[in-house]
Amino acid sequence: MAGAAKEQVGKTVKRNFTNPMAGWVLAASLAMCGAFSARAAELDSGGLEVIKVRPDFYMIAGAGGNIGVNIGSDGIVLANAGSAAAADQVLAELKKLTDLPIRMIFNTEAGPDFVGGNLKLARAGLAVRTGSNLAEIIAFDAVLSRMSARNANPSYPGDAWPNDAFLANRHAVRMNDQGIEAWHVPAAHTDGDSVVMFRKSDVVVTGDIMNMDRFPVIDLDKGGTIEGEIEALNKVIELTIAPIPYIYKDVGTYVVPGHGRLCEQMEVVDYRDMVVIVRDNIEDLIKQGKTLDQIKAAHPALAYETRFGTEPGATDAFIESVYKSLTTTKK
Amino acid sequence: MTFNKLSLCLAMTCCVALPALAEIDLSGSWASINDEDAMERGAGPNPDDWAGLPLNAAGKAKALAFEQSTISMPERICWFQTQWHIAAGPFSLRMWAVPDPLTGRVQAWVIGAWETRAPMTIWMDGRPHPPKDAPHDQTGFTTGVWNGNELIATTTHMKSGYVRRNGAPISDEATIVTHFRRHGDMLTLTLFMVDPVYLTEPYIITRSYNLSTNPVSIGGPPCTQGDEGVPEGRVPHYLPGKNPMTSEMTKIYGIPAEAEMGGAETMYPEYRDKIKDKFVLPAKCERNCGGPRGGGGN
Incomplete structure (x- = not known):
């Protein structure tokens, strides 16, 4: 009982x-x-979310692509400018943080959610080297080519274009008492990507080679490739430092992705691993002679669909771009 | 009734009523009782044993792709388990209260770290959880409230990790709710794992601890990033359909393949009825034996 x-x-x-x-x-x-x-948090900032990353560094989310904001004695240095529609709100948020002028804007790519705010933010700034009432806009040369193209869509006025375009793999300046490096990562999300490292702040801004809200967009028409995407993520891993040996006493290098939440090196490793695993799965199916439709039906990205494929069409677009990238490269 | 008697009556009423709001002292060293799920928490689960986990299709796919040498990648050697490791690991707990220096009230409860898990600070001062785009760190972010004499802690902002140490995943969007109940010298934790990415239902388990006079260690050594044989840049994983471990549970224990893959229905007792005709009791148990022919490898 x-x-x-x-x-x-x-x-x-x-x-x-x-x-x-x-x-x-x-x-x-x-x-x-x-x-x-x-x-x-969003309501307080008119739909934007302002995250304090370091004492001299903020991330603004919700303005299109994420924006990195470094504030120091020289003024404001931005990594990306967000969308055109959000530029006024971004300016208002920057005004809350400091009265100092915007000195430089790094563009990690030419997407409208990263360069759309160039015009308003640059015009609200003050250049260091020329003294003009226009902040310097720094980007890899392909960004200038794309934005200034006759058939650019959307089209941008000249003041919105990068006025300091570089061709080397590394372009460095020293502002706000720290080294700031833009590293070109070839043929990744597009052919114009770069990642921006703020050495003293210990923050890397990636643009859309890393998107915490979805699978990466490999824009083949604009020079993106799957192998370049993986190499770009490896570059970010190389630039960042994990909080070793005191794992939980401190944080490591912060990473501001193109979209989504603030990250550290481990999230970049997770993201790189995801991209590699899906690439390997698709490559294996290609070797088996499967067509693109058959590969999509096999769900090679299944393990990550509920995390990075919730946006309609995101999974199919990623699979298709990986497939085309792999099959084009092998020709 | 005189004034004094009324006062006494009110005071006694308050005393009786107070326990409903009372906090309980959780401080001390709590020795883990590892009878339950001893193999999973100790040596580790069988590589293909995902039974009893409410994994969705994505969770199963991620578990099947998991190769154990993942944790030997140079980038992951110093990776920590999430706070779920309180339930998935074998270790004991040491808890202490952190007082507010001005008021003396408990500002936070802390569960000390282990070698592979960061400390858990349970904020009791009503502070909000960070916004959605804030970073996720090794500790997660935990707040607590008292429900009578039960402490309920909610942890968010964790990094991705494992709900079972054989690759069964949890995502960075997971939340853990932990109920701390003390009954004299025994502490029971009930943990609810909610993960919209990899689980179809909450996964719920309990763990029990005995109060101990032996102090539990409250932290592991600093981590060294050694070479464990996986070259930098290699991402170990199994291709779909190529995981060589998927028949182990069937071979060793006769458990049907469909059960070892987990899923919500495998959590419930009635699932045994569903698979009983497919279960074949092995003639001889070879490893980690329990049950009617268990023990001693009979």
């Missing part, structure tokens, strides 16, 4: 703990709590 009662109690307890309905009520409550806290 006692044994039976005990067994029954055990069953009751177990069923209570494993009741799916109770679990989902809990899950819903948690989700609501999370939604409220995130929403509160």
Whole structure:
């Protein structure tokens, strides 16, 4: 009897703990709590989220692509400018942080969510080297070519174009008492990508070679390739330092991705591994003679679809770009 | 009733009522009782044992792709487990309270670190969780509230990791809710894992601890990034359909392949009825034996 009662109690307890309905009520409550806290942060900044990364560095999210903001004695140095639509809000947020002028804007690529804000932000700035009322815009040469092209879409006025375009793999300046390096990463998301490292702040801004909200976009028409994407992520891993040996006492190098939350080296490793694994899966299916449709049907990115493929079409677009990149390269 | 009697009555009422709001002292060293899931928490689970985990299709695919040498990658040697390792690891707990220097009230509870898990600070001062785009770190971010004499802690902002140490994944969007219940010298933790990326339902387990006078260590040594044989840049993984471990549970224990792959239904007792005709009790148990022919390898 006692044994039976005990067994029954055990069953009751177990069923209570494993009741799916109770679990989902809990899950819903948690989700609501999370939604409220995130929403509160957004409302304070007119839809933008301003994250303090280091004492001299901020990340502005929600303005199109993420923006890195370094503030020091020389003024403001930006890594990306966000979208045109959000430029006024970005300026308002910068004004809350400092009265110092915008001195430089690095563009990590030519996407409108990264360069759209160039015009307004540059015009609100003050150049160091020329003294003009236009902040310097620094980017790899392909960004200038793309933005200034006759058929550029969207089209940009000259003041929005990079006025300091570089062709070397590395372009460095010293501002705000720190070295700032732009590293060109060839043929990755596009052919004009660079990652920007703020040495003293210990922050790397990647642009869309890393997008924490979705699979990377490999824009083949603009010179992107899967191998270049992997090499670019490897470059970011190389530039960053994990918090070793004191794993939890400090943080390592921060990474501002093109979209999504602030990261450290480990997230870049996770993202690189994801891209490599999906590439390997697709490559194996190509070797088996599968067509693109057959490869899509085989779900080679299944392990990551619920994390990076929730945007409609994101998974298929990634698979297709990897497939085309691999098959084009092998010709 | 005289004034004094009324006062006494009110005071007694307050005393009776107080426990509903009372905090309980959780401080001390708590020795883990590792009878439950001893193999999973100690030596480690079988490589293909994902039974009892509510993995979705993506979670199963990620688990199947997992190669154990992943944790030997140079970039991952100093990687830490998430706070779920409280449940998935074998270690004991040491807890202490951090007082607010001005008010003396408990500002936070802390669970000390282990060799492969960062400390957990449970903020009790009502501070909000960080915004959604804030970084996720090795500790996660945890807040706590008292529900009577039960402490309920909610952890968010973790890095991705494993719900079981054989590659069953949890994502960086996961949340852990931990209930701390103390019954005299026994502490019971009930952990709820919610992960919209890899789980279809919350995964819930309990762990028990005995109060101990032997102090539990509160931190591991600093990590050294050694060479464990995986060259830099190599990403170990199995291609779909190429994981060589997927038949181990069937070979060793006769457990059907569909059960070892996990899924929500494998959490529930009635699932045994569903697979009983497919289960074949091995003539001889070769490894980690339990059950009717277990023990001593019979």
